[in-house]
Amino acid sequence: NWLSNNIDWSLSRERYWGTPLPVWECADCKHRECVGSVKELSEKAGRDLTELDLHRPYVDNVHWKCSKCSGKMARVLDLIDVWFDSGSMPYAQWHYPFENQDKFKTQFPADYICEAVDQTRGWFYSLHAISTLLNEDISFKNVICLGLILDGEGQKMSKSKGNIVNPWDVLNAHGADAFRWYLYTATPPGQERRFSSDLVGEVIRSFTLTLWNVYSFFVTYANLDKPAALTVTAGTNDLDRWLLSELNVLVREVTKAYENYDATNATRPVEAFVEKLSTWYVRRSRRRFWKNESGADKQAAYSTLHTALVTVAKLIAPAMPFLAEELYQNLVRSVDASAPESVHLAEWPAVVDEFVDESLNREMDLIMRLVSLGHAARQKANRKVRQPLAEAAFSVGNPAERKALANNIDVIADELNVKQVRLLDAATEAVSHIVKPLPKQLGQKYGNKFPAIQKAVLAMNAEEVARALLSGNAVAVKADGEMYNILPEEVEVRAQAREGFAVAEDGPYVAALVTELTPELVQEGLAREFVRRVQDLRKTADLDVADRIELFVEASAGLKAAIVTHKEYITAETLATKLSFGAPPARTSLVEDEFDGEKLKAGLKKV
Ligand SMILES: [Zn+2]
Known part of the structure; x- marks a missing residue:
């Protein structure tokens, strides 16, 4: 609460270099005069001082007779504190009020100023203090206050530690745009932020x-x-x-x-x-x-x-x-x-x-979330995305979400590369849960009541407890005649996919993929693997996206059968006008590869 406990600000400093205090004092009777302009000073001194350098030592040579006792008026030797200079910036920069009164009015108070947090008691304050004295008004409307910039490990940069980042190294390596963007996005400006190239x-x-x-x-x-x-x-x-x-x-x-x-x-x-x-x-x-x-x-x-x-x-x-x-x-x-x-x-x-359309945005957010959950489930099953799977089934939160899912079955099936998408009748169809009250958290909180609480939690329906906790809700538990609110972080919930499913969960959402592969699915997966290799080959052959090609293929039996079955799909995807089996002729771009236990040699020619 620094501002309300603010103490008087000593205006003078015993220094030599800086802005002299414009105060003259009579050597005899101590009468003081404060001078407001060069014009006023000239009148008092009785000579034109327009060209005078207003700093020490020159200004100290200006004297006049005291109006009270005819003693000698001499400038007090002190300077004015530098924060007064900084705070006078809005006026001083325009030589206001002697000049540029219109310009000053269009620019004051300022829209915003920007400096580091250590200026709170310095510049930010002195600007307002002086404008309050002069105009009873603020000096600026907004402050963007910058926190300290730390090194990449969060340590304060210092010369002795040698952890200072040279801005030019960063600018030369990554450019000014990325530099700026990082500073804007890393943390709100007032907070400390890590910084490294x-x-x-x-x-x-x-x-x-x-x-x-x-x-x-x-x-x-x-x-x-x-x-x-x-x-x-x-x-x-x-x-x-x-x-x-x-x-x-x-x-x-x-x-x-x-x-x-x-x-x-x-x-x-x-x-x-x-x-x-x-x-x-x-x-x-x-x-x-x-x-x-x-x-x-x-x-x-x-x-x-x-x-x-x-x-x-x-x-x-x-x-x-x-x-x-x-x-x-x-x-x-x-x-x-x-x-x-x-x-x-x-x-x-x-x-x-x-x-x-906010509801459309919500719907698409949900679909993206479900798709990403589906991919997570697929990863657990260790099945590549190019391998089609029979089915993805989901559990979602509410009727609106069920409707959103129904509206987007095709999108989800396409993204996840599955033949069928449906709602789970209940999450328990694909996944079961084990709940384990955590002795560390609950023991610390409830002491010797823990065994009773643990017993009570384990006696409850594990699926209901898991569903509530996974959705971020507390669970009310009755133990030894008392009620306890058990929080999500106090119980470990472990999911177990049921036989034949790979499952991923996120809050109230469950994605379950049927992992069993039929011979048809395996063939389709092989066809997709083949297409990917042809697309890579198109790139290495430096073809344009619209170039048509002729394909020559030698493949092991399983892969060949897959290519024959999916020939139409393959030629459409790769823009092939012709696909033939046999050794690729000379001067064609070639790829040789082995995958999923199959062997491939393929060549392409632009037509
Ligand atoms: Zn005097």
Whole structure:
């Protein structure tokens, strides 16, 4: 409570260099005068002092006769405290009130100032103190206060420890955009934050490259298709509607954060959006861009992705000015010469309220969550994503979520590469639970009551206890005639998948995959493995995304049978006009590989 206990501020300092106190004193009667301007000083001294250097020693040579006793007036030798100089900055910078009165009025009080936390008692305070004395008003409206910057291990940087990070090393390695973005997103500015070249490099890996890959995906296909007007309309495709809804929520959030001088919340949500844009929208929409024919759906995909990228460029412009400009120049200026010259001159994006559909956002969040849970279950079963599985079954929280699941069966089946998606009749169909009251937590809390509590918990229905605790709720337990509220962190809940299932859980959500493989599923998995190797081969052969090829295959019996069964799928996926078995002819790009106990030699030729 420093401010209300504030003590008097001694204005003078016994120093030589600095701003002299403008106070003169009579040597005889101690009468004092404070001088307010050079003009006033000149009048008192009886000579023109316009050219006088107002510092010591020159100003100390100015004297006049005391108006009370005719003694000699001499300047007191003290200086004024430097914080008074700092606090006078808003006036001093304009030589106010002697000049620039209009300019001063348009700039005072300041919108915001920014300095480290140690300026709270220094500059932040002296600015307000002086403006309160002069105008009974504040000097600035907002402060962005910066915490200390620590090294990568959280230690204070110091020269003697040698753990100082040279900013130029970081700038040269990762660029100014990543540097800024890290500082904005790492922690709110007032908190201490770790800093190292590697942490800034992580921005490139986790954010910049993700955004760049989406951008480069768009540019690759747009250059092939040359889509017409890219104005976006309320589309019919669920993915487009969802992306535009998320985008407008993002614009709303980021704008609000910037208006509140909240750099962290103006940047972090963009990262989350770009992640969804990349791992969900582009992944799920990829095929819409691959289609040969151009149609309304393809056009809608182009317009939606273009709008998202241009809007993101504008939203990151204050924080990542160079990347934003690069995106904008190519996405906007190269196709529209009448557009503002730079992203930094473009209008800030406006929220289009009719595009926002919160229930759709919730629905898609749930689907993404279930898919990621499904992938976690698959990992436990150690089955590659390319291996189709018979079934994924889910347990969700409420009727709205059950409906959302039903609406998105196809999406989930496609993402998880399963033949069938359904609701579990009950979570217990795929998983059972063991609950174990923890002696350390409960013993510490309840002492000798622990054995009775433990016994009571174990006597309850384990599934009901587990479900409540996994959902983050407490469980009421009666032991020795008393009620206890047992918390989730006080009981270990262990899940056991039932025979034939691989299971992953997250709160009230359960994903269960049927892990048994039929010969048909194995064949389909092999066909997908084969397609992946051909796609890699297309890349190493440096083919364009639309190039047609001819395929030559030598394969062991199981793989050959799979390729024959799924020939249509394979040729469509790889843009092969012909697939023949036998040794690849000379001068074809080749791949040789072994997987899942099968052998493959394949070659391709551009046709
Ligand atoms: Zn006097």
